Every structure is written in C-alpha cells, then in structure tokens.
Amino acid sequence: MALQDLTPQLRTRLSRIERVVGVFVILATLILLAGLAYYVYSTAQRKGWFLTKAPYFVFVQSAAGLNVGDPVKLMGFDAGEITKIEPMPPSDPMFNVYVEFAIRSPYYGYLWTDSRAKLTAGDFLGNRFLEVTKGTNGVPTYQINSGEPTEPNAKELPITGVWNDQNAYIPINKKFEVYNEKDHTYKYSPYWLRSEESPSLSDRLDDVIAIVQANLPIVFSLTNSLAESLTNSAHMVERLDQTLLGVQPILTNLTIISAQLSNPHGALGEWLIPTQINQRIQGTLTTADATLRSANTNVNMLADNLNHTLESVAAITANLKDQVQANSLMLSQISSLVVDADDFVQGLKRNWLLKASFQSPSNPPIEGLVAPSVGGGGK
Amino acid sequence: MKSLLARASLNLGLVLLAFGFGCSSTPPPAPVPPARQQAQFVAASALKLSQAGNWVAAAREWQEAADQFSALNDLGNEAVALHNLAQADRELDRLDAAQHLLDRAATLNQQAGQTNEWWRDQIALLQVESREEQTAPIEARFKRLVPLLPKVEDPQLRGLFLNEFAQWQQRQEHLNEAAQTYQQAEQAFVQAARPQGVAAVSANRASLYLAQTNYPAALKEWSRALAEYEAIAEPFGITRALEGQGRTMLVAKQDLPEAEELLRRAARNFQTLRKPGYQVDALLTLIDCLKARNEPLAEAQRELARAREAYAADLEKAEQWTAAGEQWKAAADLWQTLDQPAARNLALAGVQRCSRQQ
Numbered sequence: 109m110a111l112q113d114l115t116p117q118l119r120t121r122l123s124r125i126e127r128v129v130g131v132f133v134i135l136a137t138l139i140l141l142a143g144l145a146y147y148v149y150s151t152a153q154r155k156g157w158f159l160t161k162a163p164y165f166v167f168v169q170s171a172a173g174l175n176v177g178d179p180v181k182l183m184g185f186d187a188g189e190i191t192k193i194e195p196m197p198p199s200d201p202m203f204n205v206y207v208e209f210a211i212r213s214p215y216y217g218y219l220w221t222d223s224r225a226k227l228t229a230g231d232f233l234g235n236r237f238l239e240v241t242k243g244t245n246g247v248p249t250y251q252i253n254s255g256e257p258t259e260p261n262a263k264e265l266p267i268t269g270v271w272n273d274q275n276a277y278i279p280i281n282k283k284f285e286v287y288n289e290k291d292h293t294y295k296y297s298p299y300w301l302r303s304e305e306s307p308s309l310s311d312r313l314d315d316v317i318a319i320v321q322a323n324l325p326i327v328f329s330l331t332n333s334l335a336e337s338l339t340n341s342a343h344m345v346e347r348l349d350q351t352l353l354g355v356q357p358i359l360t361n362l363t364i365i366s367a368q369l370s371n372p373h374g375a376l377g378e379w380l381i382p383t384q385i386n387q388r389i390q391g392t393l394t395t396a397d398a399t400l401r402s403a404n405t406n407v408n409m410l411a412d413n414l415n416h417t418l419e420s421v422a423a424i425t426a427n428l429k430d431q432v433q434a435n436s437l438m439l440s441q442i443s444s445l446v447v448d449a450d451d452f453v454q455g456l457k458r459n460w461l462l463k464a465s466f467q468s469p470s471n472p473p474i475e476g477l478v479a480p481s482v483g484g485g486g487k
Numbered sequence: 488m489k490s491l492l493a494r495a496s497l498n499l500g501l502v503l504l505a506f507g508f509g510c511s512s513t514p515p516p517a518p519v520p521p522a523r524q525q526a527q528f529v530a531a532s533a534l535k536l537s538q539a540g541n542w543v544a545a546a547r548e549w550q551e552a553a554d555q556f557s558a559l560n561d562l563g564n565e566a567v568a569l570h571n572l573a574q575a576d577r578e579l580d581r582l583d584a585a586q587h588l589l590d591r592a593a594t595l596n597q598q599a600g601q602t603n604e605w606w607r608d609q610i611a612l613l614q615v616e617s618r619e620e621q622t623a624p625i626e627a628r629f630k631r632l633v634p635l636l637p638k639v640e641d642p643q644l645r646g647l648f649l650n651e652f653a654q655w656q657q658r659q660e661h662l663n664e665a666a667q668t669y670q671q672a673e674q675a676f677v678q679a680a681r682p683q684g685v686a687a688v689s690a691n692r693a694s695l696y697l698a699q700t701n702y703p704a705a706l707k708e709w710s711r712a713l714a715e716y717e718a719i720a721e722p723f724g725i726t727r728a729l730e731g732q733g734r735t736m737l738v739a740k741q742d743l744p745e746a747e748e749l750l751r752r753a754a755r756n757f758q759t760l761r762k763p764g765y766q767v768d769a770l771l772t773l774i775d776c777l778k779a780r781n782e783p784l785a786e787a788q789r790e791l792a793r794a795r796e797a798y799a800a801d802l803e804k805a806e807q808w809t810a811a812g813e814q815w816k817a818a819a820d821l822w823q824t825l826d827q828p829a830a831r832n833l834a835l836a837g838v839q840r841c842s843r844q845q
Binding site for chain 2: 221222245246247275302322325326329333473474475476477478479480481482483
C-alpha cells in the first residue's frame with residue numbers, strides 16, 4: 109500500500125514517527141562516536157602514546173624469552189617497551205643480539221650513565237624481562253630542556269641532547285637523530301645502556317640438576333658409610349649394655365661404703381680434720397669478718413667522694429650548657445668560619461706561587477703485574 | 488736614610504703581594520669524566536684484590552675493568568686490564584684462557600704504542616708457555632725477542648726477561664750460558680732496586696748449581712735466597728727456599744734429620760699457602776728422605792694423599808680433567824696402600840668424574 113493511499117491523519121502521524129526515529133539514530137551514533145573517542149583517548153593515555161619516548165639499546169647474548177612489545181620495568185613500574193630485537197651480523201665478535209627499547213617520559217629522567225639494563229628470569233617457562241636501574245652516580249643519558257636535572261613529577265620532559273662517547277651532550281632532534289656535519293645527514297642515535305644478563309631459571313635448574321647428578325655417587329657412598337657407622341654403633345650399644353650389667357655389683361658396694369661414711373664416728377671428715385684445725389679456721393673467719401667490716405667502711409667513703417665528683421661534673425656541664433644557650437649564634441659563626449677558611453685554602457691551592465705545595469694525590473697509572481718466576485713459573 | 492729603606496721595603500712587599508695574590512690563579516682542573524673515574528676505580532679495586540692473592544674476585548674485577556675501558560675505547564688501559572686478568576687466570580690454572588688474553592693484550596699494546604707493557608705481555612706469555620712445556624713456541628718467541636732486548640731501557644723488564652731466558656738455557660742444558668745470564672739478570676734487578684727479582688735469581692741459580700751437582704754452592708745459594716725472601720717477607724719464596732735446601736741436603740746425603748725437618752716445614756707451609764701442587768712435590772721428596780732414613784712412611788703418605796686430592800680438586804675447577812684424573816688415581820692408590828677403603832672409594836669417584844668429562 110503506497111503512502112498516498114493513507115488518510116491525511118495517518119500520514120501526519122507516520123512522518124512524526126519517522127522524525128523521532130531519525131533523531132534517535134543520530135543521537136545513538138553521536139554517543140557511539142563519543143564512546144569510541146573516549147576509549148581511544150584512555151588507551152592512548154594508558155599506553156603513553158602522547159608522551160615522548162626515548163630510545164635505548166642493549167646488546168645481549170641471547171634473545172631467549174624476550175619479545176617485541178614486552179614491557180620494560182623501572183623500579184617496578186612499566187616504564188616502556190621493547191621495540192626491536194635483531195641478531196647481530198655473523199662477523200661481530202663481541203655481541204650476539206641487538207635489543208632496542210623505548211622509555212616513556214618521565215622515566216627516562218631516571219636513567220643516567222651508570223644505569224644498567226638487567227635481563228632477569230621471569231618464570232619457570234624460560235621467559236625473561238628487561239629491567240633498567242635508576243642512575244645514582246653519573247649524568248642523565250638524555251639532556252632535558254637546558255640540562256636541568258630531572259623533576260620526577262613532571263609529566264612531559266622535552267629532550268634536547270644525548271650523552272655521547274666524548275663525555276658531552278650533543279644536540280638531537282625530535283626523531284632522536286644526530287646531525288653529521290661531514291655528509292650533512294641525520295643519523296638515528298639511541299643511547300647504549302650496558303647490560304647485565306642472567307640465564308633463565310630453566311637454564312639454572314639444568315645446571316643444578318647436572319651438579320646434583322655428578323655428585324650422586326658421592327652421596328651414595330656417604331650413605332653407605334653412614335649405614336656402616338650405624339651398624340657399628342648398634343654393636344657398641346649391645347656391648348655397653350653387657351658392661352653395665354657387670355658394673356651393677358660394684359655400684360652396690362659403693363652405696364654401702366658411702367652409707368658407712370655418713371656415720372659421725374667413722375666419717376671421712378673427722379679422720380681428715382682434727383680439732384685444732386677447726387679452732388684455727390674459726391679464728392681465721394673472725395679476722396676475715398673484721399677485715400670485711402673495715403673494707404665496707406672504706407667503700408662507703410669512696411662512694412661519698414665519687415658522689416661529690418659527679419656533682420662537680422654536673423655543675424661543669426650545666427655551665428657549658430648555659431654558655432651555649434647564651435651564645436646561640438656561636439655554632440653558625442664557627443660553621444661560616446670553617447666555610448670561609450675552606451674557600452681561602454681552595455684559592456691558595458690555585459695560586460701560581462703556592463699550588464705546587466698542594467699537589468693532589470692521584471692514583472698511579474695501572475700497569476701489568478709480572479713477577480719473576482722461580483723454576484719455570486710454578487704450578 | 489731609615490725612612491728611605493722603610494719605603495723601599497714597603498714597595499717591595501707590595502710588589503711581592505701583587506705577584507703572590509694579584510697575579511693568581513689557574514682555573515680549577517677539569518673533572519675526570521664519571522665513566523672513566525668508574526673504570527679507574529674498578530681497576531684500583533682489582534689491583535688490591537690481585538695483591539691480596541684473592542684471584543677469583545680479582546679475575547671478576549679485571550674483567551669488569553677491561554669491559555669498561557673497552558667501552559671508553561681506551562686501548563692502553565684495556566690491554567693492561569686484560570694482562571692482569573690473564574695473570575689471575577694463570578694463578579687459577581686456566582692456562583689456555585691466560586695465553587689467549589695475553590695475546591690479545593699484546594696486540595692492543597702494540598696498537599697503543601705501549602712498548603713496556605708489550606714486553607710484560609711477552610714475558611708473561613713465556614712464563615705460561617714454560618708451565619705448559621711448549622718448547623717450540625718458546626724457542627720461536629726467544630728468537631724474536633732476544634735481538635730486541637738492547638732497545639729495552641727499563642732495568643726491571645730486562646731483569647724479568649733475562650731471568651726467563653736463563654731458565655730456558657738451563658732447561659736446554661746450556662748451563663754455563665745460563666749462569667752468565669743469571670748474572671746479568673741479577674745486575675738488572677739490583678739496578679732496578681727489585682729485591683724480589685734478586686731473590687728469585689738466587690733461587691734459580693741454586694737450582695742451576697744443583698743440576699751441576701755442585702751441592703755446597705747450591706746450599707749457599709738457597710741460604711742466600713732464604714735470607715733475601717725473609718728480608719722482603721714473602722712467604723711463598725721462603726717456603727720454596729726451605730724446600731730447595733731440604734732437597735739439596737737429601738741429594739747430597741748431608742744431615743738427613745735436618746733435611747727431613749726442612750721438608751716437613753716446607754710441606755706444611757705450602758698447605759697453609761694453598762699451593763697443593765708444590766705440597767705434593769715437597770711431600771714426595773720428604774718420603775724419599777724418610778726412606779733414606781728407614782723411618783715409617785704412613786703419616787707422610789696420608790698427607791700426600793690429602794694433598795693430591797686438594798690438587799685434583801683445584802685442577803677440576805680449572806677443567807684440566809686429565810691431570811685431575813691422574814691425581815685422583817694416585818690418591819686412590821695411596822689410600823689402598825694405607826688400607827682406607829672409604830677414602831679410596833671417594834678418590835675413585837673423582838677418577839670416574841674426570842674420565843666422564845674428558
């Protein structure tokens with residue numbers, strides 16, 4: 109049935125419904141687009157798409173357990189991700205695998221020249237992950253703004269230079285390229301971090317198993333020896349038991365003798381200590397008692413004197429405290445005096461006339477160690 | 488007149504003040520870059536470990552220092568670090584690794600133009616090759632180095648090289664030439680004020696006299712070496728001199744009780760110094776001495792078995808499986824002689840372990 113065939117009332121109602129449906133579809137489309145845009149925005153923020161990412165690379169012995177896209181850790185945070193893993197040319201004698209990774213802002217501010225990239229075992233399946241360590245004693249690997257130190261809370265840290273082998277920052281553009289004056293070209297120049305590689309847990313377990321296997325014969329021989337020792341001990345205990353049975357009558361006799369000794373008229377004490385000695389011991393004890401009494405008096409006097417001395421010391425320290433409180437600026441004045449004296453001495457050190465007197469001790473250059481051999485160099 | 492003098496002295500004082508303070512001063516020296524400072528710190532730490540005889544830790548530190556100098560493209564210091572790493576490996580009986588490292592160090596020193604360090608590498612290579620008893624390479628090296636010796640100005644290097652050369656001549660049984668070369672080496676060490684070198688030459692000369700069966704002269708030289716090592720307080724040298732005196736007395740059949748005492752002291756000192764290879768030699772000589780005196784051997788044989796086991800363990804660490812297996816076998820035979828089946832089984836387990844690794 110065509111629309112023209114409908115009554116005018118029905119046509120009006122239908123066109124109103126069409127308008128409502130159109131508005132609904134447009135609104136739904138707008139909401140969908142807004143949701144998509146918000147999802148893209150939150151993903152970008154989470155993955156740090158809008159942040160500057162500084163490129164670094166390391167050389168490792170093996171790429172086992174490493175994948176492009178794996179996160180790079182710094183102090184437990186996901187600070188970046190691996191961007192490239194390539195084998196080195198067969199002619200390279202030193203390194204096997206080139207691994208490049210990008211560190212997001214502001215984490216690259218923590219990486220200094222003494223930072224290290226550690227390859228650590230991740231799990232028992234042979235996976236490993238890359239962890240970079242915070243620098244403590246060098247200079248930042250990338251120059252940020254005008255070379256100011258990194259601010260940890262800053263979200264975006266613009267990079268202007270990279271630290272190079274000549275121990276200076278060289279300018280770098282936004283694509284991390286360095287300008288070569290000879291051939292007027294730009295060369296991509298990520299920073300080389302030194303690596304510390306540890307084998308995966310499965311490799312370590314293999315090594316442990318090999319060592320255990322090698323030492324099993326020794327363990328078995330030890331257990332054999334132990335069994336032999338235990339058998340010998342059992343024999344010994346049996347013999348000891350027989351010996352104890354033999355000793356029992358001797359113990360009975362000893363009990364009878366000791367009972368006899370407890371009798372006052374035949375006891376060992378009266379045999380050995382005659383009456384005169386008892387009297388002398390009593391006299392000695394009386395004298396010792398008198399000596400102890402006089403010593404007690406002396407100790408009391410000594411304690412009194414010590415008390416006086418301590419009181420004097422307390423008075424001296426109280427005076428000192430008063431002095432310090434009265435001169436509250438004394439310490440700061442002493443401090444500034446020391447600082448000024450240091451400045452003065454540093455100036456003297458640079459003076460042309462006196463600098464020879466302040467030659468700083470420096471480590472002598474290292475040289476090869478060779479000792480004269482006796483009888484063919486030794487074993 | 489007085490006021491004139493006072494004015495003149497005042498003016499002179501002002502001029503001196505102007506010179507002293509006014510014309511000052513040089514800017515402070517440029518700081519050493521942190522990376523280089525770190526590498527030098529690692530090298531200094533490694534040197535201390537080498538001097539203390541902690542060879543395992545020293546090898547690790549020298550490797551780290553070599554890597555850091557390599558990253559800085561500092562060929563000279565990298566070569567020295569590799570040389571010292573090789574010396575640590577040599578002390579740990581890793582002779583092949585030491586030889587390879589010394590070859591690399593020599594190449595780097597040649598590139599860096601460090602002649603003295605290159606000579607040190609060559610002398611260390613001669614010492615390693617002597618220990619491995621590689622006759623042909625040593626001969627070729629001496630043929631190449633002897634013509635270059637007159638260009639060496641450092642008396643210490645001359646002494647070290649001549650000491651090695653004299654030992655080579657002695658092994659080739661050119662005893663008279665060796666005696667002359669020892670003389671030159673001693674002069675060089677005296678000129679360089681190196682008492683350790685002088686003592687080493689005395690000990691080597693005593694060995695030469697022993698080879699010539701000139702026992703009184705050998706005993707005199709051992710006594711001299713002992714006194715020189717005692718003056719510089721070097722325990723290893725002292726022990727070798729004691730062992731040499733005892734061995735010479737035994738060969739000369741003079742005062743055997745004294746020889747036994749000297750050999751016992753030497754064996755005990757080698758054990759304290761953790762030199763089981765030398766301890767084995769000293770105990771073998773002691774057993775010969777006890778046989779000559781018709782004394783019981785059991786105690787010395789037990790010590791010998793233990794020393795052989797310690798030496799075998801060291802050789803296993805250095806992955807020298809053949810030599811380690813031989814030591815375990817000798818220890819097992821000794822334990823059988825002493826009727827100690829449990830200890831013999833342990834030694835036989837060592838033999839099997841080494842034969843599996845070969």
